[in-house]
Amino acid sequence: MTPKTKRPPTTYSLKTRYLGEQTDLKKIQENVRKYHYLNRDHPLVIQLLDHEYAVLTKFGTVTFWNTTESLANQFIKEVTPYIKNVNPLYDYTDTLKVHIGPGAERVSFEELHIQNLDVEKMKIISYVSGQSAALDRYENDINERLDELGKVVENLKTSGRTRSTQGSLLRQVGHILSVKQNAVSNISLFDKPDETWERAELEKLYNELHSEYELRDRFDVLNEKIDFLSENNTTLLNFISSQKSNFLELIIIILIAIEIILFLPDWLPFFRDLFWRLFG
Structure with a gap:
């Protein structure tokens, strides 16, 4: 299924954000119903507005395609309850420009050139x-x-x-x-x-x-x-x-020494008599 847009743009600006450890995609589909879901598996592609998309992964990321900052923040707020261990201080992001048109397809760290775009390619790129x-x-x-x-x-x-x-x-x-x-x-x-x-x-x-x-x-x-x-x-x-x-060994030695000292007075008469008998 291809994204429903009247005039698809030739360039998409992508921004991926790490939100938390795990995303419950099923619960999001059950509870966040105001958007149009372009698929039901993983990654989950959601059409927010014309030419604006969000792609959610099960491992806590969301990739926005041509999405305004205000709409992106609104969407994050809506899906946050279904993400495990969310931390608003996380600042792990990735950006990419996707150019669509004729010519050789090529990939670089910041730009991707492809001849056409469909939901499956959006999933792979966002993934x-x-x-x-x-x-x-x-x-x-x-x-x-x-x-x-x-x-x-x-x-x-x-x-x-x-x-x-x-x-x-x-x-x-x-x-x-x-x-x-x-x-x-x-x-x-x-x-x-x-x-x-x-x-x-x-x-x-x-x-x-x-x-x-x-x-x-x-x-x-x-x-x-x-x-x-x-x-x-x-x-x-x-x-x-x-x-x-x-x-612990030192403690045991000290305790034994203390015990000897405590009982030594009771044995002194015995040792004194024994000494005199042997050497007296």
Whole structure:
């Protein structure tokens, strides 16, 4: 199904925004009924006005096509209740110009030239742009964890101690692993959209965009950082566990010494008589 417009523009300005972790597309269709839905699967293409569209992904992004800022903000407000872990401070975006017309089709990081546009192509373009914006969020998360690790290591180097606890480090490890799980599962970095199996031109478009956005390379770098963080947090956990074990051993030795001191007066007459019998 093609978008219902009287005079389709030859250029679309796209802006993708990352809103939250997951979007319930089914509930949006059930509760936000004022717009025209051009499909019912994922990604979800919605006609807001003539020549103005929004494309929602299940992994928390929305791509606006030729949409005014006021209408985009209104739409976000309407769909926010159906998005998990929305954060208004998120500033992960992607922009793209899509030019439609005769000539060779080509892809660059900021511009895309194609001969025609339909709903399936809108889905593919928005899907890859959304993956890039979502990956920005996870890259930023891991970079923040690297900064925190740097502070812990610096404190360990200067004072020989770490202020981190086992609980806090375990939470860090859990957060780091969740980033990897979300990157692989939620934004489906390694799963091609179903449409690419049905039309060769869609597969070609997807592959070119995927390559231009360097999604595989970016994930590989992200994965290396995750492995580095996991290894270092495990080392810190072992260090803290060793410190705690040594401390407990010291406490046991002190308690034994105290017990000996407390009971020593009761045994003094016995040891004194024994001494005189042996050496007196």
